[in-house]
Amino acid sequence: MIRGNLAVRQLAALVFTSGDLYPASAGRPVDAEEGITRQREAQARRFDGWPGYQAEVSFKLEFSCGTSTRVLGGRLDGLLERDGATLIEEFKCTSVLPDQADSVDRGQAWLYAGLHACRAAQDDERTGSSYEISVVYIDAETREERSFTEHASTSEALDFLSWALLCYVARIERHQERTAARDAWNADLAFPMPAYRPSQQAIARRVYRTLTTSGNLLLEAPTGSGKSLAVLYPAVRAQQKDAQIFFLTSRNAGARAALEASAQIDSQPAHLITLEITAKEKICFVEGMPCDPERCPYAAGYYDRAPAAVNELLQRGYGDRAAVEDVARTHEVCPFELSLDTARWADLIVGDYNYLLDPVVRLQRFGGHDELHVLIDEAHQLSARVSDMLSVSLTRRSVRGAADTGHAALARRVASIDRALLKLRREGGQGESEVSDPASLNRAVSRFLEAAAGEDQLLTLYPELTDLYFEAWRWQRSDAWLDDDVSAVLLNASGRQIEVTRLCLDPSRYIAQTLDEYGGVVRFSGTVTPMPLYQRLHGAATGEAERAQSPFQQEQTLVLAVDDIPTFYRQREQGLERLARMIEALAATRPGRYLVAVPSYEYLQQVAAACHPDLICHVQTPGMTRTQTDDVLREFACRDKGILFIVSGGILGESVDFTASALCGVVLVGLGLPPPSLSRDLVAAHFDETEGDGWGQMVAYAQPALVKNVQAAGRLIRSPTDFGVICLVDPRFTSRDVQRFFPGHWTPQRASARDVPALAASFWQGVV
Numbered sequence: 001m002i003r004g005n006l007a008v009r010q011l012a013a014l015v016f017t018s019g020d021l022y023p024a025s026a027g028r029p030v031d032a033e034e035g036i037t038r039q040r041e042a043q044a045r046r047f048d049g050w051p052g053y054q055a056e057v058s059f060k061l062e063f064s065c066g067t068s069t070r071v072l073g074g075r076l077d078g079l080l081e082r083d084g085a086t087l088i089e090e091f092k093c094t095s096v097l098p099d100q101a102d103s104v105d106r107g108q109a110w111l112y113a114g115l116h117a118c119r120a121a122q123d124d125e126r127t128g129s130s131y132e133i134s135v136v137y138i139d140a141e142t143r144e145e146r147s148f149t150e151h152a153s154t155s156e157a158l159d160f161l162s163w164a165l166l167c168y169v170a171r172i173e174r175h176q177e178r179t180a181a182r183d184a185w186n187a188d189l190a191f192p193m194p195a196y197r198p199s200q201q202a203i204a205r206r207v208y209r210t211l212t213t214s215g216n217l218l219l220e221a222p223t224g225s226g227k228s229l230a231v232l233y234p235a236v237r238a239q240q241k242d243a244q245i246f247f248l249t250s251r252n253a254g255a256r257a258a259l260e261a262s263a264q265i266d267s268q269p270a271h272l273i274t275l276e277i278t279a280k281e282k283i284c285f286v287e288g289m290p291c292d293p294e295r296c297p298y299a300a301g302y303y304d305r306a307p308a309a310v311n312e313l314l315q316r317g318y319g320d321r322a323a324v325e326d327v328a329r330t331h332e333v334c335p336f337e338l339s340l341d342t343a344r345w346a347d348l349i350v351g352d353y354n355y356l357l358d359p360v361v362r363l364q365r366f367g368g369h370d371e372l373h374v375l376i377d378e379a380h381q382l383s384a385r386v387s388d389m390l391s392v393s394l395t396r397r398s399v400r401g402a403a404d405t406g407h408a409a410l411a412r413r414v415a416s417i418d419r420a421l422l423k424l425r426r427e428g429g430q431g432e433s434e435v436s437d438p439a440s441l442n443r444a445v446s447r448f449l450e451a452a453a454g455e456d457q458l459l460t461l462y463p464e465l466t467d468l469y470f471e472a473w474r475w476q477r478s479d480a481w482l483d484d485d486v487s488a489v490l491l492n493a494s495g496r497q498i499e500v501t502r503l504c505l506d507p508s509r510y511i512a513q514t515l516d517e518y519g520g521v522v523r524f525s526g527t528v529t530p531m532p533l534y535q536r537l538h539g540a541a542t543g544e545a546e547r548a549q550s551p552f553q554q555e556q557t558l559v560l561a562v563d564d565i566p567t568f569y570r571q572r573e574q575g576l577e578r579l580a581r582m583i584e585a586l587a588a589t590r591p592g593r594y595l596v597a598v599p600s601y602e603y604l605q606q607v608a609a610a611c612h613p614d615l616i617c618h619v620q621t622p623g624m625t626r627t628q629t630d631d632v633l634r635e636f637a638c639r640d641k642g643i644l645f646i647v648s649g650g651i652l653g654e655s656v657d658f659t660a661s662a663l664c665g666v667v668l669v670g671l672g673l674p675p676p677s678l679s680r681d682l683v684a685a686h687f688d689e690t691e692g693d694g695w696g697q698m699v700a701y702a703q704p705a706l707v708k709n710v711q712a713a714g715r716l717i718r719s720p721t722d723f724g725v726i727c728l729v730d731p732r733f734t735s736r737d738v739q740r741f742f743p744g745h746w747t748p749q750r751a752s753a754r755d756v757p758a759l760a761a762s763f764w765q766g767v768v
Contacts, residue, residue: 006168008059008074008111009104015167016107020293021302021334030140035093038138042091042145043078054079059115065169066176072165076112078136085151087132088113093140101135101148107164109133110152114161117154131157175345178273179241182347185271186236192229192264198551198720200230206546208234211373211520218379218535221548222743223526223714224722228257228377229264231524232348235373236265236272239347242371243519247350248357249377250385251651252626258350258377259320269317275343276320277351280336283321285329298334306341309333313342340365353382357514358389359481360474372518379523380707383537386511390504392478394441396421396497398467405464407455413448414468420444421498428491432678435489441500445472478502481510488682503679505686512539527710530740533698536691550745552717557724558763559748560756563731567670572603578753579729580610583643583667585757586727587615590764591641592664597648597712599672607669608645616642620652648672649708665725665760666716671732672705698737706741714743723767725760729753 043055060073078089090109092102113131134149152160191204203221210217211234221227235245247258259276266272281289286296293300309331313319316327319342328335343349344365355363356374366372376382399421402414420441428435449472452458452465459466486506492499504510515521528534531545565582566575587594598604601622608619618636620629629651636644646652648668674680684696709728716724726746732738734750742748751759 005071005073008072008115009108011072011164011168012104012107012111014171015164016103017303018103019301019303021299021337022291022293030093030095034140038093038140038143039077039091041143042136042138046078046080050080052080052082059112059119061115061118063165063169066173072115074108074112074115076116079116085130085132086113086116087134088116089134089136091136091138093138095140097137097139097144097146101137105135106148106150109135110150110157110160111164113152113157114159114164117157118161120154121158129154133157176241179347182271183240186239189233189237189265191233192267193226197226197230199548200226200551203227203230203548204234206548207231207522208238210522210544211235211238214370214519216515216521216540216543217523218528218531218538218540218543218545219522219524219548220528220531220546221524221526222550222552222717222745223711224718225526225548225551227524227526227548228254229261231375231377231522232258232261233265235375235522236348238373238520243373244346244369244371245348245373245375246356246366246518247348247375247377248353248355249350250353250381251378253651254377255350258348262348262350263318266317272317272348273314273346274318274320274348274350275313275339275346276324277339277343277349277355278321278324278336279352283325283335283339285325285335296334298328298332302333302337305331305333306338309338310342310345313338314345319346353385354389356518357386357511359510360389360477368517370517370519374515374518374521376521376523377525379525379534379538380527380711382511382523383507383534384704386507387504390478390481390507390510391501392471392474392482393499393501394421394445394471394475395499398471402465402468405462407462407465410448410451410455410462410465413444413451414465416444417441417448417468417472421500424491424500425493425498428493430493430495433491433493434678434682435491435500438489438500442476445475448472449476475502483509486686490679490682501679503682505683506690508537508539510539515539526714527707527741527743529710529743533703537699547744550743551720552722552745553720554745554747555766556717556720556722557726557746558760559726559746560728560751560759561733561748562727562729562751562753562756563734564752565729567730572606576606576610579607579669580612582727582729582753582756583607584612584615586665586667586725586760587641587643589757589760590664590725593636593639593641593662594643594665594667595663595712595715596643596645596667596669597709598645599648599670601647603670604645604647611643618642618644620644620646620650646712648712662718662722663716663724665727666713667727667729668709668712668733669729671730671738672708673701674704702737702741706738710741710743723764725763727756 046053055078057076057079059076060071062069062071076088077091080087088109090105090112092105110133113133131152132149133152134147136145136147138145199221203219206217206219221230232247239245249255249258255276259274262272262274285298290296291299309327313324313327316323324335324339328338340363354361356366396418399414399418403411403418405411405414423440424435452469459469482502482504486504486509488503488505490501490503492501523538531547535541535543535545565579566572583596596607598607604619608617611617616639618632620632636642680700684700687699688696713726716722716726728748733748739748
């Protein structure tokens with residue numbers, strides 16, 4: 001929501017926005033600096049010809065809003081007080097002069113007329129009985145002006161201002177009444193379960209303290225400890241007045257856990273407004289996601305129907321994806337934009353990392369929101385995800401796709417980008433190489449974008465330029481978020497294909513700066529050991545960190561480090577037979593469900609094929625849809641025994657709760673180190689240089705591998721009554737450097753494959 005003082009433009013946008021979502025383009029966007037220059041030129045012409053003309057006239061008006069006083073303020077572009085009338089001018093710079101004034105631009109000018117009339121009345125001045133209210137559009141290229149002028153009396157201007165403020169105040173007061181009722185409810189809110197799980201109460205207290213003091217906490221809470229509820233419950237308790245909660249997650253399963261926790265906290269729902277934001281490409285109703293009112297009925301007239309849709313979704317209280325889609329269809333509005341507009345008023349927003357952290361797609365309406373509490377689930381993925389968001393690429397595929405454009409001038413600019421790419425390939429050769437000086441490519445990109453900027457409806461008329469345009473735009477924009485000391489430029493050439501990437505080596509500075517805009521921040525995961533590593537990766541090396549006491553006992557898990565089965569790529573085949581027999585023998589010691597995680601699909605198929613055909617196997621395959629994944633899990637759960645073969649780090653290895661199909665054991669095959677690459681070697685070199693020897697290998701190779709393994713193993717013990725066996729099959733699992741990533745309640749012991757059945761049988765004999 002709009003918090004604190006109110007800008008005139010904000011009020012105009014809130015009250016007067018109407019018409020289509022994504023209206024037909026009015027030409028290229030005009031750079032802010034260019035717009036200011038044209039505006040000042042127009043003001044200077046008036047200074048010369050109109051005695052008494054004033055520019056940049058400030059207005060402020062205090063008004064009551066609920067229990068508080070707020071200030072409406074802004075600067076009017078042009079004012080001329082003369083006999084009989086007062087001229088109000090608002091300038092807008094554009095690349096195409098419109099046929100009519102925009103509703104928000106018009107509303108803004110009328111609001112200034114009302115503010116002027118109000119000031120005159122307060123000062124007991126007589127400045128004329130009428131107003132000329134003019135919105136003046138200036139062509140950025142030709143400097144031609146087109147004005148849309150209306151006339152109003154003083155009383156009409158005052159009535160317009162009063163009506164707009166009434167609309168705003170009514171909406172804010174309704175929101176304040178609801179949040180006051182929410183605050184009264186959450187003051188006595190009890191934990192929604194009959195009792196806390198072990199460590200849940202301690203987690204809740206620590207999170208509450210962090211959020212109420214606007215701290216930044218890294219929290220490790222074991223998988224299965226109920227951390228989603230333990231984190232969200234105190235966040236709701238800490239919520240007051242305009243505070244909001246943004247629950248960021250990296251996977252759909254994480255979003256479901258947050259939504260389920262919200263439903264537990266407010267089961268009606270009657271007090272807490274929860275909203276899920278789903279990616280546009282997943283929730284769009286129209287094939288191809290055209291975002292064009294002429295092709296999408298949900299975009300045409302969106303702003304005329306959106307207020308009623310937002311109100312209905314708020315009244316429902318629980319706005320998961322299904323609810324958003326249902327309301328959007330009922331009111332015929334875009335479901336993605338509906339979720340964004342409703343988020344302004346929601347208490348809890350659940351969505352992907354990128355809505356706050358991606359420099360291109362982040363929701364600007366939440367920028368600088370110091371009353372927004374940010375809960376970051378699966379924090380072990382935070383650094384890698386943000387690094388991907390900050391990295392940008394240019395591909396020759398997009399260049400070649402744009403080469404046949406019918407726009408002659410831009411075709412020449414496309415050709416210059418192609419020449420720059422070919423020049424880099426000549427210098428770097430085939431394969432991967434680091435680019436020391438991309439200046440020629442940068443110049444070619446800049447000239448292409450400059451030429452494109454002068455074209456109206458460019459991508460509509462020349463759709464073949466779309467891919468290249470957005471790659472080039474993001475490449476140029478990356479200067480704003482990637483400093484030279486934390487980035488490198490890489491060339492990857494394979495035959496005629498060329499890709500140049502500006503790689504983010506270390507996103508920690510960006511993460512820290514972005515999260516500093518908000519109130520309390522809690523980054524939590526079941527896998528952020530060693531904690532100093534993750535604090536450094538998140539830009540919080542001196543920040544607070546806490547490890548919740550494990551609710552599980554060492555006796556619940558037998559952890560075996562099997563060191564005599566080769567898992568290196570060139571030795572895998574000779575170890576397949578022993579590995580398959582070990583899996584079969586382990587499953588025979590305690591009939592039930594087992595999870596086997598393997599580093600790659602190829603290796604996974606080999607291991608599954610080597611097992612006895614009588615063994616009940618469920619195998620993850622490449623490209624499985626969400627429905628197919630759910631079908632595999634359902635089939636696995638409905639049987640009393642069987643083995644689920646998965647790829648480490650995939651959707652089935654993280655954020656899947658096997659409570660309904662409890663596991664007896666997990667077998668992790670291979671350390672799964674990422675294959676060597678120039679990009680990882682550059683990351684390693686950066687961290688060795690900034691943090692010392694050993695950090696590079698840990699960040700670039702060990703951490704991505706170990707976190708996948710520990711996450712998969714975390715599927716085993718989900719409650720104090722669960723018991724099971726973890727087999728870590730790779731000689732490197734016995735290394736101290738590797739074991740520093742293990743959870744504290746693990747006590748791994750070295751074993752041979754031959755010893756596994758006897759050790760497992762002995763373990764199960766001790767389980768009551």
